[in-house]
Amino acid sequence: MTKNIDLKEYWENKPRLLPSVSIDCVTLGFYKSQLKILLLKYKNTEYYALPGGFINIDEDLEDAAQRILEERTGLRNIYLEQFHVFGNKNRRNDETHREIMSGCGIELKPNNFLLNRFISIGYYALIDFSKATPSPDELSDTCQWYDLDKIPTLMFDHNEIFQKALETLRMMLDEKLIGFNLLPETFTINELQNLYETILGEKLVRSNFQRKMLSLGILERIEKKMTGAANKAPYLYKFIGR
Amino acid sequence: MTKNIDLKEYWENKPRLLPSVSIDCVTLGFYKSQLKILLLKYKNTEYYALPGGFINIDEDLEDAAQRILEERTGLRNIYLEQFHVFGNKNRRNDETHREIMSGCGIELKPNNFLLNRFISIGYYALIDFSKATPSPDELSDTCQWYDLDKIPTLMFDHNEIFQKALETLRMMLDEKLIGFNLLPETFTINELQNLYETILGEKLVRSNFQRKMLSLGILERIEKKMTGAANKAPYLYKFIGR
DNA sequence: TATCATTGTATCAAATTGGTACAATAATCA
DNA sequence: TGATTATTGTACCAATTTGATACAATGATA
Numbered sequence: 001m002t003k004n005i006d007l008k009e010y011w012e013n014k015p016r017l018l019p020s021v022s023i024d025c026v027t028l029g030f031y032k033s034q035l036k037i038l039l040l041k042y043k044n045t046e047y048y049a050l051p052g053g054f055i056n057i058d059e060d061l062e063d064a065a066q067r068i069l070e071e072r073t074g075l076r077n078i079y080l081e082q083f084h085v086f087g088n089k090n091r092r093n094d095e096t097h098r099e100i101m102s103g104c105g106i107e108l109k110p111n112n113f114l115l116n117r118f119i120s121i122g123y124y125a126l127i128d129f130s131k132a133t134p135s136p137d138e139l140s141d142t143c144q145w146y147d148l149d150k151i152p153t154l155m156f157d158h159n160e161i162f163q164k165a166l167e168t169l170r171m172m173l174d175e176k177l178i179g180f181n182l183l184p185e186t187f188t189i190n191e192l193q194n195l196y197e198t199i200l201g202e203k204l205v206r207s208n209f210q211r212k213m214l215s216l217g218i219l220e221r222i223e224k225k226m227t228g229a230a231n232k233a234p235y236l237y238k239f240i241g242r
Numbered sequence: 243m244t245k246n247i248d249l250k251e252y253w254e255n256k257p258r259l260l261p262s263v264s265i266d267c268v269t270l271g272f273y274k275s276q277l278k279i280l281l282l283k284y285k286n287t288e289y290y291a292l293p294g295g296f297i298n299i300d301e302d303l304e305d306a307a308q309r310i311l312e313e314r315t316g317l318r319n320i321y322l323e324q325f326h327v328f329g330n331k332n333r334r335n336d337e338t339h340r341e342i343m344s345g346c347g348i349e350l351k352p353n354n355f356l357l358n359r360f361i362s363i364g365y366y367a368l369i370d371f372s373k374a375t376p377s378p379d380e381l382s383d384t385c386q387w388y389d390l391d392k393i394p395t396l397m398f399d400h401n402e403i404f405q406k407a408l409e410t411l412r413m414m415l416d417e418k419l420i421g422f423n424l425l426p427e428t429f430t431i432n433e434l435q436n437l438y439e440t441i442l443g444e445k446l447v448r449s450n451f452q453r454k455m456l457s458l459g460i461l462e463r464i465e466k467k468m469t470g471a472a473n474k475a476p477y478l479y480k481f482i483g484r
Numbered sequence: 485t486a487t488c489a490t491t492g493t494a495t496c497a498a499a500t501t502g503g504t505a506c507a508a509t510a511a512t513c514a
Numbered sequence: 515t516g517a518t519t520a521t522t523g524t525a526c527c528a529a530t531t532t533g534a535t536a537c538a539a540t541g542a543t544a
Binding site for chain 4: 188211231234
C-alpha cells in the first residue's frame with residue numbers, strides 16, 4: 001500500500017470492519033523525567049490526532065487495540081487499559097474527515113464508511129519509551145512524542161480523551177502498580193520517584209517515597225549504578241511482578 | 243406496541259440505531275440491608291439478562307443509557323457510570339437471539355440487525371430502591387430485583403459484566419461518595435454502614451465508621467428517628483453534596 | 485423503676501505518614 | 515592524597531490516621 005492508487009482503493013473499499021466503533025489510544029512514555037505522548041499529524045493538514053483505528057469484524061476488541069498500537073510503536077504485548085467510551089453524537093465532523101483524506105489525494109464519496117457516526121473507545125497505553133519506534137500510518141506524515149505540557153490542539157474530542165486518560169491514570173497509580181510499565185527493566189528509585197511526581201503532578205518527599213516503595217516488597221535490588229556524578233551511587237532495581 | 247404484529251414489525255424494521263453497539267446496565271438498589279440487582283426474564287424462555295438496549299443514531303451515548311434505565315425503572319436522572327466495554331468477538335450467540343425472539347412469536351430473518359456482531363458498553367446504575375418501579379420491556383415477562391447472592395445464570399457474558407461492575411463499584415466506593423445514591427434522602431449511620439459492608443463484603447467497626455463518616459463533613463444531622471425499639475434512637479442524616 | 489439493646493462518643497494503642505537529620509560514598513579538585 | 519560536594523540509604527521522631535474497646539445516654543418494655 002505504498003502507491004496512492006492503492007490507498008485510495010483501500011479507503012473506498014475498506015475491509016470488513018465493525019461499524020460505528022473506533023479505538024483511540026493515549027500512548028504514554030517516560031524520557032528524561034518527562035511524560036511523553038505519541039501523536040500523529042495528518043499529511044498536508046494541521047490536524048494532530050491520537051493514534052487510533054478500527055476493529056476487524058472477526059477481531060476481539062482488546063486484540064484490535066494491541067494491533068493498532070503495534071503498528072505505531074513496533075511493540076507487542078503492550079500494557080493497555082480501557083478507560084472510557086466517547087459517544088457524543090457530534091464528536092466528529094465530516095468536513096475534517098474530508099480535509100484529512102483530501103490531504104492524501106482522496107475524495108470521500110458521500111456514503112463512505114468514515115462519514116458515519118462513530119463512538120470511540122479510549123485506551124491508555126504505558127510503554128517503555130526506549131523500546132518504541134514510532135511510525136506514522138498511511139494518512140499521517142509524522143508519529144512523534146510530545147511533552148504533556150506541549151500538546152497541540154487535537155482534532156475532534158481528542159484533547160478531552162487525553163485529559164480523561166490522565167485523570168484515570170492518576171487514580172489508578174495508587175490502585176495498581178502500573179507505573180513500572182513506563183520504565184526500562186532496571187531503574188533507580190529516584191527515576192521511579194520522578195515518574196510518580198510527573199504523573200501525579202506533585203512533589204513527594206524522597207525518604208518517604210523510598211520507604212514506601214521498598215516496603216511493598218516488589219523491588220529487587222540489583223547492583224549499584226555508577227553515574228559518574230560526584231556523589232554516592234544509587235542502586236538499580238528491578239520490578240518483580242508478585 | 244401492544245399487539246404482536248406491531249412488535250414483529252418493530253423488530254424487523256428497527257428505527258435508525260447506531261450499529262454494532264449496545265448498552266447493558268448493572269442496576270443496583272439497596273433494600274433491607276441487601277444489595278439488589280434488576281434483571282429481566284425473556285418471555286417463554288429461561289434466559290435472564292441485564293436490562294439493556296441500543297443507541298439511537300442521533301442520541302448521545304449517555305442519554306441512551308438514561309433512557310434505557312428510565313424505561314425499566316421509571317426514574318429520571320439516575321446516577322450512572324460507564325465501567326467497561328465488552329467486545330469479544332464471540333460474546334453473543336445467534337441461536338440465543340432466535341430463541342428469545344421466537345419466544346415472542348418472531349422469526350428473525352438472516353439479515354436481521356440483531357444477528358450482527360455487537361460490543362456492549364457496561365454502565366452501573368445506583369438507584370433509590372424505594373423510588374423505582376421496575377417494568378419489563380416488550381420481550382420480557384418480568385423485570386425484578388434479585389439478591390446479589392442469588393443471581394441466576396445470565397445470558398451471553400452478562401454474569402461477567404455484573405462481576406466487573408461490582409469490582410469497579412468497590413474500587414470507586416472509597417474514591418467518590420457514590421453510596422448515597424443507593425439510599426433514600428434520609429438515613430441512619432447504621433443504614434449507611436450496612437450499605438458499605440454489603441458492597442465491600444466485609445464487616446466494619448461501628449465506632450470507627452461513624453467517626454470517619456461524620457468527619458467528612460458531608461452529613462447533615464436532621465432529627466432523631468424513633469424506631470419503636472427498646473433502645474436509644476439513632477439520628478437521621480441527609481447527604482449534602484459539597 | 486429495673487432491664488435491655490443500641491447509639492454517640494471517648495479513649496488508647498498500633499500503624500502509617502510527614503518531615504528532618506545524618507552517616508556513607510562516588511567523583512572532583514586543590 | 516585528602517578535603518569538598520552532591521546524592522543516597524536509612525534512622526528517627528512528631529503528627530495523623532486507623533483499629534479496637536469502653537462506657538454513659540437513651541428509648542422502649544415489663
